[in-house]
Amino acid sequence: MPKVVLERVSKRFGRITALDEIDLTLDDGEYSCILGPTGSGKTTLLKIIAGLVEPDSGDVYIDGKRVTGTPAEKRNAVYMHQNYALFPHLTVSQNISFGLTARGFEEEAARRKASEVLEIVKLGEWANAYPRELSGGMQQRVALARCLATGARLLLLDEPLGALDARLRLEVRGELSRIAEELNLTVIHVTHDQSEALSLADRLILMRNGRIVQTGSPEEVYFKPNSVFSAYFVGESVFLEGIVRRVDGRVVTLELRNGTIIEALSGDGFNRGELAVAAVRCEDIKVGGGPLTARLKEINFLGSFSKLVFELPEGLKITANIPLSRFIEEEFRIGASFQLSIPRERTRLFKQPPMGLAGEIEAV
Numbered sequence: 001m002p003k004v005v006l007e008r009v010s011k012r013f014g015r016i017t018a019l020d021e022i023d024l025t026l027d028d029g030e031y032s033c034i035l036g037p038t039g040s041g042k043t044t045l046l047k048i049i050a051g052l053v054e055p056d057s058g059d060v061y062i063d064g065k066r067v068t069g070t071p072a073e074k075r076n077a078v079y080m081h082q083n084y085a086l087f088p089h090l091t092v093s094q095n096i097s098f099g100l101t102a103r104g105f106e107e108e109a110a111r112r113k114a115s116e117v118l119e120i121v122k123l124g125e126w127a128n129a130y131p132r133e134l135s136g137g138m139q140q141r142v143a144l145a146r147c148l149a150t151g152a153r154l155l156l157l158d159e160p161l162g163a164l165d166a167r168l169r170l171e172v173r174g175e176l177s178r179i180a181e182e183l184n185l186t187v188i189h190v191t192h193d194q195s196e197a198l199s200l201a202d203r204l205i206l207m208r209n210g211r212i213v214q215t216g217s218p219e220e221v222y223f224k225p226n227s228v229f230s231a232y233f234v235g236e237s238v239f240l241e242g243i244v245r246r247v248d249g250r251v252v253t254l255e256l257r258n259g260t261i262i263e264a265l266s267g268d269g270f271n272r273g274e275l276a277v278a279a280v281r282c283e284d285i286k287v288g289g290g291p292l293t294a295r296l297k298e299i300n301f302l303g304s305f306s307k308l309v310f311e312l313p314e315g316l317k318i319t320a321n322i323p324l325s326r327f328i329e330e331e332f333r334i335g336a337s338f339q340l341s342i343p344r345e346r347t348r349l350f351k352q353p354p355m356g357l358a359g360e361i362e363a364v
């Protein structure tokens with residue numbers, strides 16, 4: 001089964017550095033999700049592994065074999081394009097067997113293979129239907145079946161659920177996970193949707209500007225973001241800028257712009273007088289009780305949870321996500337005053353980014 005290794009892989013397009021010395025090792029049978037904003041280099045990375053784009057420098061290894069320069073069809077990998085297309089005038093089965101006969105399969109063998117992979121994606125009964133008779137989710141599964149028919153053990157999926165609506169996304173997401181497991185595939189799944197990455201990935205790889213900024217299990221990246229950017233891009237956070245007033249072991253006292261004092265736990269060393277940014281998950285902000293007095297400005301009801309936007313004196317906004325049970329039991333009235341607290345053990349403290357907080361999260 002394929003293990004994938006990239007060593008110092010770089011790729012430029014004119015003045016744009018799409019990939020900047022990428023080092024990456026992915027294990028056999030692992031489901032990895034590459035997450036990052038548009039333009040961060042995700043597609044380029046996938047195409048370089050697939051052999052559809054050659055790197056300017058660096059090497060790619062699949063299954064311990066250096067494949068840099070090896071043609072795509074000899075890599076035991078299959079790339080599913082972001083905008084995959086089925087042939088409208090061919091049946092589901094023909095859509096799959098077409099590629100196989102083109103590669104030299106006998107017609108009967110290609111048909112058998114098509115029916116085999118259609119069983120895997122649970123579309124066995126639709127072999128003779130035309131794509132237009134299928135829902136979006138089913139069409140997506142045909143595209144997946146077409147990839148599986150190649151026999152490749154390394155599946156490279158570029159935003160595979162991007163064209164589907166929210167409900168179908170969930171359905172196909174579950175199918176992807178099941179199929180990868182059943183067939184013991186190594187999957188690299190590119191997405192800019194964090195919930196997709198969090199739910200599917202054994203390993204999450206976060207990219208920004210052609211670089212990998214963090215890798216780890218979804219839980220690691222979620223609970224221990226290593227930068228303001230990670231905390232911003234994965235999950236929802238409130239960011240509070242301030243000056244370090246006191247350092248007592250791991251407990252750092254921060255004075256916010258408006259004079260509010262909060263405490264945060266820090267891994268790194270901080271010094272008094274230094275600028276720092278505290279990140280807190282919106283679901284960790286406690287509403288009711290606590291040292292901060294804030295006015296409720298906005299309520300966004302989202303079903304299973306609600307986003308409440310509070311404003312501290314002098315305009316600082318804090319968004320708290322509260323579960324439905326809490327939303328029902330208490331009356332939240334716009335304009336009312338609430339006490340908030342920020343549990344220090346749920347706070348992560350970062351050095352002030354060189355370009356400032358806004359520069360770090362608005363340039364995304």
Ligand SMILES: Nc1ncnc2c1ncn2[C@@H]1O[C@H](COP(=O)(O)OP(=O)(O)O)[C@@H](O)[C@H]1O
Pocket residue numbers: 013016017018036037038039040041042043044045
């Ligand atoms: N063939 C190309 N020619 C010129 N620029 C490209 C080409 N492919 C990608 N780029 C640029 O490289 C950067 C990374 O692109 P891409 O890998 O498609 O990012 P992502 O998939 O994360 O959105 C972007 O700035 C993009 O405009």
Ligand SMILES: [Mg+2]
Pocket residue numbers: 042043044
């Ligand atoms: Mg892309």
